[in-house]
Structures are given as C-alpha cells and as structure tokens.
Amino acid sequence: MDSATYVEPPGPQTEIPLLGGDVTEGVVRAGETVRRTAGPNAPLVHALLHHLEAIGFAGAPRFLGFDAAGREVLTFVHGEVAGRPRPAWLADEGRLASVGRLVRAYDDAAASFVPPEGVRPAYGPSETPGMPPAPPYPPELVGHMDYTPDNIVFRDGAAAALIDFDIAKPVTRVDEVFNAMLYWAPVGDPVDADPLLREVDVPRRCRILADAYGMSGTDRSRLVEVGVLRTRRAWFSMKRMAEEQGGGWARMWDEGVGDQIKRREAWLDRNGAALDAALTAP
CATH class of the missing domain: 3.30.200 (Phosphorylase Kinase; domain 1)
Known part of the structure; x- marks a missing residue:
C-alpha cells in the first residue's frame, strides 16, 4: 500500500x-x-x-x-451526483449519453494501466460452489464496475468524473457497459427500478449508452450473453460477500438484493432478444 x-x-x-x-x-x-x-x-x-x-x-x-x-x-470532486432521493434529471437521455462517453474515456485511460508487481485485486475471480461459469472473454482493462448514480459526478448537465473505485478489477469493455446499463437503463425488473425509471424504454436507453460509448459490433453481440452470465454469478458472489465481509454487503443481502438479482435474471430471459435487437440494429 x-x-x-x-x-x-x-x-x-x-x-x-x-x-x-x-x-x-x-x-x-x-x-x-x-x-x-x-x-x-x-x-x-x-x-x-x-x-x-x-x-x-x-x-x-x-x-x-x-x-x-x-x-x-x-x-474532493466538485459537481452533483444523483443521490437519494434521485433527482428528476435521472431519466434525461442527454445525461445518459454523457455517462456512456465518460465510461469510454475512463476505459481508454485504464487500458494502459499495468498493476504493480504483487498488487492484485481484492475482488477478482473467486469461485463459489454452484456458481455458473464466467463469460469466456479475457479481461481487457481494470474496470471501475460500480457505475451507480451515486458514483458519477455531473457538471453542467453532463457526466464529468467517477468516484468510489473500491471494486475496481480486471474486466472486459462489455462488462463495463453492462454495469452502467444496470443502473442507468436500468436493466432489471421495473419493480426494482427507481420510480423515475420504471416507465422508460430500457432497450432504447441501452442503445443510447452503447452508441455513446462507441461499442464495437462484436461487443454489442456479446452483451446479452455477458449480462446473463454475470447476473447468474452475481447471486453467488453477493451472498459470499455478505457472509465474508458483513457490513454493508450483509445489509444489502438482508434487504433482498439476492431476490433482486433473480428478478433481473428473469427479466433478461424475457427481454434479452429485444435488448439484443436494439443494440445491433443498423
């Protein structure tokens, strides 16, 4: 350290x-x-x-x-974050696109980062009995992987900076974009979305994020597959973190995050084809 x-x-x-x-x-x-x-x-x-x-x-x-x-x-990073209760601008599509551009700028900057000798991520791959396989794509960079509204700072109506890098780890660019979609589209059962985002067109918002990021065609075609596999694994990893780390992880588990993940998986099963079509359409 x-x-x-x-x-x-x-x-x-x-x-x-x-x-x-x-x-x-x-x-x-x-x-x-x-x-x-x-x-x-x-x-x-x-x-x-x-x-x-x-x-x-x-x-x-x-x-x-x-x-x-x-x-x-x-x-201290100056600006505004979408704290709780969420602000009315949470659903704004212009701000949504700016999130995609910021994630891309960060990923491009992080792509040249090489961790020092002996430094390893605390939240790297960790298998738990029964956990489904990970996506079969090698990591491309150390991603932020926590693009919640609380962790993106806006200035003049656009995403300008990231905070809280606590769970940074080696991932793919698809992992990064899917993580942003979880919170900003948002991908998942509408019952778990903020009221401001319960009636939005989720596939459309995913497309806005993908376009703003500049996702490749190959990555777009992989996103639903990666999202499903990451969601299935998330239930096991969140349960393990709750048991091993306690604190906020245990509180989230007690408050039903495991059930929320299962609802997200079911939502992806129902809506994966529509999401893929929105992402890959000319």
Whole structure:
C-alpha cells in the first residue's frame, strides 16, 4: 500500500459527512479533500488513481496519501451526483449519453494501466460452489464496475468524473457497459427500478449508452450473453460477500438484493432478444 503521509494545511478543518454509498461508511469531506477508511482493494485503487493522474485523465479523484488517523485522503470532486432521493434529471437521455462517453474515456485511460508487481485485486475471480461459469472473454482493462448514480459526478448537465473505485478489477469493455446499463437503463425488473425509471424504454436507453460509448459490433453481440452470465454469478458472489465481509454487503443481502438479482435474471430471459435487437440494429 502507498504509505505517503498527507500534509495537512494550516488551521482547523470541519469534517462534513458524505452520504450515498452502500458499503463504505464514515466518508467525510474536509476542505478540498475526502477522507475514508482504506478498503481491501486499496493498493490496486491507489496505483490506478496514480496512473490516471499521470496520463492526465481528469475524470477521477487524486490519491494524496493517508492522514494522521490512517484514512485515505483524496481530492474532493466538485459537481452533483444523483443521490437519494434521485433527482428528476435521472431519466434525461442527454445525461445518459454523457455517462456512456465518460465510461469510454475512463476505459481508454485504464487500458494502459499495468498493476504493480504483487498488487492484485481484492475482488477478482473467486469461485463459489454452484456458481455458473464466467463469460469466456479475457479481461481487457481494470474496470471501475460500480457505475451507480451515486458514483458519477455531473457538471453542467453532463457526466464529468467517477468516484468510489473500491471494486475496481480486471474486466472486459462489455462488462463495463453492462454495469452502467444496470443502473442507468436500468436493466432489471421495473419493480426494482427507481420510480423515475420504471416507465422508460430500457432497450432504447441501452442503445443510447452503447452508441455513446462507441461499442464495437462484436461487443454489442456479446452483451446479452455477458449480462446473463454475470447476473447468474452475481447471486453467488453477493451472498459470499455478505457472509465474508458483513457490513454493508450483509445489509444489502438482508434487504433482498439476492431476490433482486433473480428478478433481473428473469427479466433478461424475457427481454434479452429485444435488448439484443436494439443494440445491433443498423
């Protein structure tokens, strides 16, 4: 782990709690910085953020080191997020397209990242008894893989930056786009969607994301397959995380995220053909 000590500016700083995450607790803002407890994936995340800074990617916070309390210190990213309750603009298709462009910009920046020797993701492949097979496509980059409305910062009505890289791990570009679709289309049973997104045309919104990202034809043709396999595996991985990590993972499981995943799988079975047609149509 990067052991750099953050040098505090002179004078007292008021800590303001930042809300919105499902797992990480105790996140605060202090001046122009954010303080948070380092998670199990911290060595990879810190190296990734240093890489993004080095190549000039502006859409991520900078890792500054650790404060006297042992907390991570990152730059505060100005803008607005779609916190809870969700804002009315959540369904706006212009903002949706900007999410696709931001994910593409991040993936292009991350594609040249090589994790340092000995640094491995905490959330890499982990098989659980009964877990279905993973998609048969090799990883292409270290993806963000948590494109929730809480983790995308908007400025002037467009997605400008990503925060919360805690579950970054090696994935494909299809994995990244499908993850964004989960939250922004949203892919899944409408009963589990925010009220603002329950009546939207999900295949159309998936197409908007894919076009904004600039997905290749090959990747478009793989998306439903990857989505189904990832969803089937998600039930097992979420259950394992709830049992092993507890905390927010256990709370989400207790609140029914496993049932939600099963409903998503059923939705994909019913709507996969329509989704594929929307993505691959000329």
